[in-house]
Amino acid sequence: MGDKILKKAELQDVLRALKRTYEVFVPVKENDFYSFKPLMDEEKVDLSFTNTRLSPKPLVLPQSERMFEFTLDEKSEDAHIVKESPKDYPPRIIAGVRPCDAKALRLLQVNFDNPEFKDPWWVKRRESMTLIGLGCSQPCSACFCTSVGCGPFNEEGLDILLFDLGECLLARTLTEKGERLLQLGGMDTDADSGLKKSADEVKTKAEKKISSHVPTDKLREKNVNDLFDAPFWDDVAFACINCGTCTFLCPTCWCFDIQDEVIRGEGDRIRNWDSCMFPLFTLHASGHNPRAQKVQRIRQRFMHKLKYYVDKYSNGVACVGCGRCVKHCPVNIDIREVFNLMNEL
Amino acid sequence: MTDNPYLPFPVRIQQIITETEDKNLKTFKLSFLNREDEERFVFMPGQFCEISVAGKGEIPIGLASSPTEKGFLLFTVNKTGVVTRYLHNMKEGDIIGVRGPLGNWYPWEKMGGKNVVVIGGGFAFTTLRSGIVYMLHPENRNRFKDITVVYGARSPGLLLYRQELAEWEKRDDIKMHITVDATDDPSWPYNVGFVPTVTEQKITTSKDSYALVCGPPIMIKFTQPVLEKVGFKPGQIIMSLEMRMKCGIGICGRCNIGDQYACKDGPVFSLAQLNELPQEY
Structure with a gap:
């Protein structure tokens, strides 16, 4: 080479x-x-x-x-x-x-x-x-x-x-x-x-x-439940309108839905991008929803990228620092601030 | 599992049994269209499948039959959403699909040589039935010590598998404690009372025991302290969780509890494992 x-x-x-x-x-x-x-x-x-x-x-x-x-x-x-x-x-x-x-x-x-x-x-x-x-x-x-x-x-x-x-x-x-x-x-x-x-x-x-730096060094050692129960999630979620722009643009968001579609007796099973920002993502048929609240869904997005993925795969965080979600979020939620909050908890 | 983990095996509905007096629960007895599919389908009690109805979608349902029962699979389905409603209106002979087996299973290896306490409530008795049939099979029965079952429903007509329950009552190698919340039938031969109460009366030791607990959240909430009182440690209490699922193989991303996917890493977790995870289910 x-x-x-x-x-x-x-x-x-x-x-x-x-x-x-x-x-x-x-x-x-x-x-x-x-x-x-x-x-x-x-x-x-x-x-x-x-x-x-x-x-x-x-x-x-x-x-x-x-x-x-x-x-x-x-x-x-x-x-x-x-x-x-x-x-x-x-x-x-x-x-x-x-x-x-x-x-x-x-x-x-x-x-x-x-x-x-x-x-x-x-x-x-x-x-x-x-x-x-x-x-x-x-x-x-x-x-x-x-x-x-x-x-x-x-x-x-x-x-x-x-x-x-x-x-x-x-x-x-x-x-x-x-x-x-x-x-x-x-x-x-x-x-x-x-x-x-x-x-x-x-x-x-x-x-x-590159002028922007975020700390990630302590995420691995943090207790998952301490982060989950952290006091800052309400503040992080406050302005969120659950539009899903962040998950749509994120190169490391992969979640998808599976649906059947039928036209005149001929059908397809199709998968479509989905988003943890939407309540339907986790809604049970019974009506129960483990992530019914906006704050729960916001927390899921950041916890998944910065803690669950880190713990599950020992592969670093599920974020590549591309800045798309920072630039395109309509209410200016900044993942770099969440890195800070989680790492410094 | 097929080579493509998203592709269901085609199966025929062999028989439909209405289980409960409210007709909300039906058991579907399914047989594989292809013999080689049946041979590939190797499972353990506690696992589940995605039942696929072409044109409607897929639903995760626990396997109610035991691997010791050959030639068919049983699934008991509660009529709740789009797919289950449609399925309830299907006929014997209709073609559907089954994708699986999926998820982990009850810790049968660890439970070997131990007493097994099975505690179930309402329609969450399906994979527990699979486990009981499995343990009672002549090849397996002497691998386990005492088997004790506490199973309750709101009324006698809402108990699943009533004929089998009655047969198990007659056996001497399994202790049955069937209960209902209430009944106006004066000839009701079994217990009356909530599952936690009956558990408290009948389960008096945790020695060398594992408890398999499946039921509505309210039942689990009140059964847990009862078990802890007689000394069950969180590692001895085994539960099975439900979540909205799609892929069933830990890829589509929706059924996570912390870093665990209920579909692939579960659905069976010990209370000790759940205590380490965020309470988001």
């Missing part, structure tokens, strides 16, 4: 050439926001984004996905039998992924792909993906990735990491998948030691630019 170099303008030629083998997704600007879209032939690859509004999580866990299908037509001998829907998993390149969002996929892996159960669709989609990361030379004001075991040039989950060196890009291969992709894309110019040094400088500079 090594460091290759290419001119910035060449990136789109390389990606376009790779479209013969892969489906290629890049950040595309629509109105004010970027999102991952298939790369069109006439399109210019735009690397001027801070981050996409939504992480690439829908490319692994679609917002709505058909799981199974069935027919209720009594004339069919398979009536009422739930069957797998045919699916294909073409190889995909996701280019321009920020290191925080790649790390998020790592954090989700323990949930969807564990020794006991494997979510077949998540696993196959994740395996079919090659991630080209783009290091953050200009982190945003809400970023706090360096506090949560990540960083603007963190490599976890990525196959290639790009360093923006002004005129050119340095491509660091991190996996065999990445190596194969560089070969296919014809990127074969080795970076000299001077360019490698520049890349290191870009990285160090970026890390220094």
